[in-house]
Each structure stands twice: as C-alpha cells, then as structure tokens.
Amino acid sequence: MYFWSSWYFNSDMNNFESKKILLIICGGIAAYKSLELIRLFNKKGASVKTILTKSGEKFVTPLSITSLSKNRVYSDLFDYKNEAEMDHISLSRWSDLILIAPATANTIAKLSYGLSDDLASTVVLASDKKVFLAPAMNVRMWEHPSNKDNLKKLKNYGYKIIGPEIGDMACGEYGEGKMTEPENILRYLEDYLKNIKNKKKLKALVTAGPTHEYIDPVRYIGNKSSGKQGYEIAKSLNNNGFETTLISGPTSLDITPEINIIKVNTAEEMFEKTLKNLPVDVAIFSAAVADWKVKNIKNNKIKNNNNLNLEFEKNKDILAHVSKHNSLRPKIVIGFSAETNDLIENSKKKLQDKSCDWIIANDVSDSNIGFGSDYNEVIIFDKKNKIEKIHKSKKNELADKIVNRIISEIN
Numbered sequence: 001m002y003f004w005s006s007w008y009f010n011s012d013m014n015n016f017e018s019k020k021i022l023l024i025i026c027g028g029i030a031a032y033k034s035l036e037l038i039r040l041f042n043k044k045g046a047s048v049k050t051i052l053t054k055s056g057e058k059f060v061t062p063l064s065i066t067s068l069s070k071n072r073v074y075s076d077l078f079d080y081k082n083e084a085e086m087d088h089i090s091l092s093r094w095s096d097l098i099l100i101a102p103a104t105a106n107t108i109a110k111l112s113y114g115l116s117d118d119l120a121s122t123v124v125l126a127s128d129k130k131v132f133l134a135p136a137m138n139v140r141m142w143e144h145p146s147n148k149d150n151l152k153k154l155k156n157y158g159y160k161i162i163g164p165e166i167g168d169m170a171c172g173e174y175g176e177g178k179m180t181e182p183e184n185i186l187r188y189l190e191d192y193l194k195n196i197k198n199k200k201k202l203k204a205l206v207t208a209g210p211t212h213e214y215i216d217p218v219r220y221i222g223n224k225s226s227g228k229q230g231y232e233i234a235k236s237l238n239n240n241g242f243e244t245t246l247i248s249g250p251t252s253l254d255i256t257p258e259i260n261i262i263k264v265n266t267a268e269e270m271f272e273k274t275l276k277n278l279p280v281d282v283a284i285f286s287a288a289v290a291d292w293k294v295k296n297i298k299n300n301k302i303k304n305n306n307n308l309n310l311e312f313e314k315n316k317d318i319l320a321h322v323s324k325h326n327s328l329r330p331k332i333v334i335g336f337s338a339e340t341n342d343l344i345e346n347s348k349k350k351l352q353d354k355s356c357d358w359i360i361a362n363d364v365s366d367s368n369i370g371f372g373s374d375y376n377e378v379i380i381f382d383k384k385n386k387i388e389k390i391h392k393s394k395k396n397e398l399a400d401k402i403v404n405r406i407i408s409e410i411n
Helices: 029-043 062-069 078-086 086-094 106-112 119-127 141-142 145-156 182-197 228-239 267-276 318-323 343-354 393-411
Strands: 021-026 047-052 097-103 128-133 165-168 172-176 203-208 242-246 260-263 280-285 292-294 312-314 332-339 358-363 373-381 387-392
Touching: 021 029, 021 086, 021 119, 029 047, 029 062, 029 097, 029 182, 047 062, 047 086, 047 119, 078 393, 086 119, 097 106, 097 119, 097 182, 106 119, 106 128, 106 145, 128 182, 141 145, 203 228, 203 267, 203 332, 228 242, 228 393, 242 267, 267 318, 280 318, 280 393, 318 332, 318 343, 332 343, 332 393, 343 358, 343 373, 373 393, 387 393
Parallel strands: 021 047, 021 097, 097 128, 203 242, 203 280, 242 260, 280 332, 332 358
Antiparallel strands: 165 172, 292 312, 358 373, 373 387
16 A cells, blocks of 8 residues: 655646556456546546456456547457557557556466466566556455565566555455555656656665674674564665665565665674765665674684673664764664654654654554564654654555655655
8 A cells, every 4th residue: 555645746747748658457346447547647648558458358348448548459469450560569669667457466477477478468578668566356365475476576577566455345355455546556656757757866775674793603692673664665765766775684585676785784784884875865774773792702602601791882873973974964864763662752862862854763562563563653753843653554655654755855
C-alpha cells in the first residue's frame, strides 16, 4: 500500500505530458480498474497503448479499451495482419514505460522465469524500459512462498512493484492482495517520472542493521536489529529517483541491484564508509550502531576456563559527526531513536544533542513493532518543533511516508 503526502496533490506539474505508456491488462477481477487508468493517463496528456491477455478478455472488452485509449488493442503474439510490424518489438521500443495492471500471480511467475508464451510476456522480455507491476490476487496467493520468491526475483531484475493494498476482496476474504487504486498508481508513476526528469539526480545515504563489536575472532557483542526498516527506506528512496547508497551491518536481507550496497561489520567500518560516501543530499541513519567497543580484541579465541574482564571504549558517533560536519553535511540528516522507555523525552534530547534535522523514534520494547517485526510505529521530531506520529503500519508503507516527507522538504 502506498501513501502520498498533501504536497503532491497540490502540485501543478504534469510529468505525463507526451509520455508513451504501454498498459498490459491481465485476467483478474481488478481488470476493470484498468479502464480508469487509461482515462487518467489520457487526462494527463499521455498516449496509451494496451495489450490485453486472453484471460483479460474475460473481464474487459477490447471495444471498451479502444474507446478510451483511441488506439487499437493488441492481444495476439502471432497476428498475420501485423506480422511485418513484429508487435512484440515495436511496442517495446515505442513505450517510455510498461505498466502491468492487474499483474496476476500467473503473469508474475512467467516473468520471473523469463517465459514468453504470449504477446504480453514476450514484449516485457524484449524491452529495456522500466516495468511496473500492480499485483492483484487473493490474499493466500499473495502470501504463498512461491509468489514471494517470484516477486523477489523481479525486484532484483529492477521491476517496480506498486502495492498491493489491504482490503475486502471480490472472493469475500479480507487481506493484502487488492490492486492499488488507479489514482495511487498514477501518483506513484508521476513521482517516478518527476524524479528522472530532474537533471540533477539527488543522492541519498542510508545506514541499516546492527553492528558487531568483536571480543575475539569468534565472539562479538551485537543487538537485535534486523535492518528491515532501513532497507525499506533505501528501496523507497530508489523508487523515487534518488541515487541511493545503503551501508548495511550484518543482515540476511536482499536489496535491488540498483542500490549501491556496502556491507560492514563494526561501527568503525560503518563510520569510515559513511565518510567516504559523502557528500549526499539526504542521510538517514537507521542502523543500530553499538555505542561501545572492546578496547583490546583478543587475537585468539578466549578459553572458557578463564575469567573474562572486558574493557570498553566509546565508538565514534556517526550521526553527530555528520550532522556537525559543516563542509560535507547533507541538506537533511535524519537519525533514529530506538527506545524502551521515556520515548519522547529521550528522543527530543537526542535531536538536540546530535544536531540533526529529524529524529524518528520507535519503541523497541513492543515486540509487535520492534526489532525483527514487519511493522513499525514511529514519532518524527524535527528541529522546527514539528511532531508527527505515524501509526502502526508495514515497514515499507512507513518508509514511503518518510520519503514523501523528505521530498516535500528538499524541493
């Protein structure tokens, strides 16, 4: 599910003017929403051509599509009337972007394995244009491990996934799998077009995950951070056109190849890699960095028959250093405050002590929104004394809200 802040709705910019959009309509009850998409694209001045799959024809008619798009509908891979045009090549070259809405589980599976047994899948395989998918399916299909694996592959290929949303479904069930509403798909695409239109591409740096502070070659001191929130913020920045670098502590998470990922283990390594990747326009420090490290790391494994006395020393404060670094300071510096008590008081103090622009505070004592959870709930404090609470939501949704606020401030 995607959310857009109010600044967007007031924008007079039209980034769709003269754009060529290839819309692929697959077979699902949400196919009727594709007609509204065509109307919205036309209203924005875009030119729309459509591919209607055989299954899609069961839900919407070519006549309805042609009436709205003012262009013919393509459906057959081998059409003797247009064999000379080689539709799968001409359509892929004609478009500025490809949108598959609704994208069914079947189509997602075919694309993930590189199958090309119909016009839609062949066009996508033959194209070098950005591909966007708006999935729509039953909640059980959406949650099935094979579907998740297929989506993961497509994300790694650079495909953009829009949604799906949570809500009531035509089958009578409730859950995640509902196709994103046409207005929100339009806004997602306009954000994308807006950002690639900028001559100067904005740069963002994100830190995520835990750090490991070694005691000896085997043992280390760490924390429970999964890195999920930071990874979702990096993905959202990338989706919104930022040239994104992710400096990650040890995690088991994957990231799209479009994002420059730098893997580290210790706080010292994260500090060094952060400085090497400045300057940037936005820096978001979501990593759970250890405050302390072992002063004298043992070269060999410590035997368990010895008494263990460890001496610690402070790690360098990455957030404070970058915030107070006048020559390389990003336009927006954001820190996270993971607290177990006195959330508001501690976070306000951290905002002041670190000299950053925002502090995003979350209560990690709540297992439903804490480390490792797919959900989060935060309060954003900024140096202008503005406070915003974002109620419990999935971490990718929360990331979109954070990034939209960043965009509104940086523009």
